[in-house]
Amino acid sequence: MSENSITDLFQTDPLLLTDRDFDALIEHYRKNRLNFNIATKQTTSTAAAKKVEKGNALAERLNISLDDFEV
């Protein structure tokens, strides 16, 4: 559902809305939530990948192998 339609639903007297309207509203926020969770995971993965990259670069400079360390 488009953002304009969601705005319309919030600007309409809810006593005049139908079950279909409410289902559409719920579906909109369900998708909204999934998209937010995906975006959050991507951000977290990107940040984690950057940390690994930095760790590897530091190990190379120090001429050590990270395999020598137990985590």
Place this chain on the structure above:
Amino acid sequence: MNQLPSSFDAQGAQFAWDSTSLKDAFACPRLYFYTMIGQYSDGQSSVHLVFGGLYAKALETYHKLTVIDGATHDEALRSVVRTTMIESWVHNLDANKERRPGTGHALEFHHAAKTRENLIRTIIWYLEEFKNSDFKTLIAADGRPAVEFSFKLEVDNNIVLCGHNDRIVEYDGSLFVQDQKTTGGTVSAASFEAYDMDIQMSLYTFAGRAIYSAPIKGVMIDIAQIAVGFSRFMRGFTYRTEDQLEEFYVNIMAKIKEIRYYSIRYAQTGDMEVFPMNFTACGNYGGCPFRKVCRQPRQFRKKFLDSNVSKRAIPWNPLIER
């Protein structure tokens, strides 16, 4: 003297107490006088109360519909979204004080994040997040589920302890009262530490054990962070041992006795000065809202209070069920 709410007895002292009145009493007796006897507004933004109240009500209703009425997740979700949309719309009323369809406007929240749209979003996101939660609602000995219940627990000295709970749940083999909170700030594990000495959480656990004769371990708190573009949830627990609850009870009864003494003296003299001030509380939480009153010379204080501080639109009464 003011018309006191019905939670006060003939002597002019409060007999029905909830966590709000207890918190003010513990903070400062003079603050208690202003808010509970004087019924002056503390000026706290009502948006948090309204938003939090609508949110909590939606979740309670959802649990009532699914646990008691046997509604499916989707049916209950649609129902609470519909009800919340209606409750957050200001209709014109007819002669019977019923809402007139096709009239009115959306309730204004006047807050960047706690908006009507974000209220609906938070309800949907929360119920989607936790719909598959692996815990059951407690069924009381009389067969009724412990959902959406207001309690009035009579204890010693004709005192009544009041409150309202969403539900009692069984989680990981233990019983907990479940409570909902909303905040605009970031939530972390540290957010829950504050609840370990919280009066409301102790009261819920104490009352829950007494009413249901069940070994309730504490409170499961779900905190919802309300941001402009998202809502985020975190669940934590605060626990109370039997010994801690006994200590809590002794302490609140002592405080109630103290405040009742001041209240009776006030009823006899009409002089608010019988309620002592707690000078160490004036700076709490960004500053007591009544500091500007207490700062006034005594002879002008009452007049300043009546001229500069509004009264609550609706008197605070612990006996009124939500």
